[in-house]
């Protein structure tokens with residue numbers, strides 16, 4: 001009898017014991033952080049984090065609350081949706097403690113994990129937010145399947161970004177992404193410590209932002225009747241071209257825009273809207289024909305290549321329209337920078353347009369291309385008067401650019417170099433390294449249809465946005481940006497596949513430019529991939545062994 005009891009007790013202890021150690025997850029053996037921090041020194045031992053671990057936040061302003069909110073999300077992801085860390089004022093041991101430091105820049109942080117506490121010291125709430133992102137990467141990967149407690153390795157991390165502008169552009173004109181999908185994209189950006197979401201809201205194939213003064217933009221301009229199937233033959237649209245014969249549309253209400261801007265702000269991401277001007281205008285012209293040089297009524301574009309039908313800079317009504325649109329855009333987006341496109345704008349319509357020719361005479365312009373410089377400078381003046389800065393694609397340089405405009409260099413880095421040399425601020429986003437609509441491998445068999453090109457993740461990683469610039473000129477390079485154009489993106493799954501893991505390479509260029517190493521990056525990316533899996537993101541596997 002006593003022997004039976006003993007065996008029963010042993011079985012119980014074993015079961016309980018197994019339960020207990022299964023639910024306190026041990027630290028992973030070789031954690032690492034991507035983008036690579038300035039310094040990362042692992043010590044012995046671990047800190048045990050559980051739902052009962054309290055949080056000490058020295059400040060209770062709104063932005064600090066956002067940073068601490070990221071920790072709330074972490075607790076919920078690991079310990080269950082109800083788990084909320086208890087706030088305490090005491091400098092208690094066993095807590096996660098947030099501290100501000102005047103000696104640091106806003107985005108800098110120091111994260112110290114000791115056996116008896118975690119301390120996050122940062123220059124501002126954004127630094128604290130990034131520290132929480134780092135902490136998330138230090139958790140055992142299995143944590144995201146749920147646990148009662150997790151062990152985090154003891155470590156001292158000092159960190160801060162190299163570049164202030166760390167961007168991602170998403171084209172929602174060619175493929176429309178829902179608010180939920182945009183938020184998931186912002187989550188991805190936060191994971192990679194990116195801080196600028198460039199939202200490409202208007203193009204030939206769709207106008208995607210509600211403008212109350214001009215309701216036709218979304219009633220007419222947000223829907224195309226059908227879409228080309230397969231690759232665009234580049235202007236040769238004959239009977240061999242096939243269309244899906246399905247209306248395609250979507251737009252964001254102003255309320256939804258506010259929701260996205262707020263969601264981004266809580267992740268310390270600025271949203272820069274792009275309203276294309278004077279090119280890529282067919283959806284606008286389809287809505288209001290008087291915006292074009294001929295006044296003809298067009299259909300929203302159904303194919304992908306560059307279109308001659310652009311805004312007429314000869315007419316005052318075009319500027320009244322743009323200012324009306326921008327008035328509402330400025331209400332919605334607190335961003336200092338407002339993107340007005342400026343790329344791929346043929347001058348063919350302008351050459352034949354009496355209003356445009358009269359404008360050239362009145363302004364003393366000798367080349368039609370200078371009309372673009374004239375139009376852009378007018379819009380810039382409007383923005384500057386309202387305390388905003390104009391940013392546009394590098395074609396702006398060809399029409400004569402003002403000294404205060406910010407240039408986004410996409411046709412290689414040459415435009416950016418030229419702009420920096422003449423004292424314009426620059427964001428580098430060259431096709432050679434930053435166009436994530438390009439294939440990720442030379443062997444495209446089995447790959448989803450893409451724009452073309454070949455941009456493997458290693459090539460993204462090799463970008464040096466400061467190359468060819470003197471120390472003085474480098475001051476003008478604000479940062480880098482990945483661009484996801486979506487002509488050939490079928491859904492959000494495919495968007496993720498095109499972004500990942502290339503976004504992690506871009507993140508290291510942006511955050512860790514002065515400490516990049518490709519071998520280390522490969523192993524960090526391999527580990528980060530576990531987080532992609534845990535969060536359910538889809539990614540390409542060319543970089544990985546399997």
Ligand code: ACM
Nearest residue numbers: 343344393410485
């Ligand atoms: C661009 O890719 N047309 C900026």
Ligand code: ZN
Nearest residue numbers: 293312353356
């Ligand atoms: Zn005109």
